[in-house]
Amino acid sequence: MPNKATRFEQMYPHIAKWVSSYGWVEIGDDGQSSSFVRALNEGGLVWEDNDANATLDEVLEALDSFLAGQMTPYG
DSSP states (O other): OOOOOOHHHHHOHHHHHHHHHTOEEEESOOSSOSOSEEEEETTEEEEEOOOTTSOHHHHHHHHHHHHHTTSOTTO
16 A cells, blocks of 8 residues: 655655655744744755745745755655
């Protein structure tokens, strides 16, 4: 039986792939940055939101779109 994708994986497939294979995502105030959502890997910061007025869903959509271009199609 194939694995059933979670709702999050269906909505944000590239974020789900990122955190399972490439790096991690931080959500919240880290006390050091003005961003609320950040994507990182072993090399450091890869992406951070820059729209203080965006909703969390809008930020996650922007992150998912960005990550789509960062990952290899075979990785």
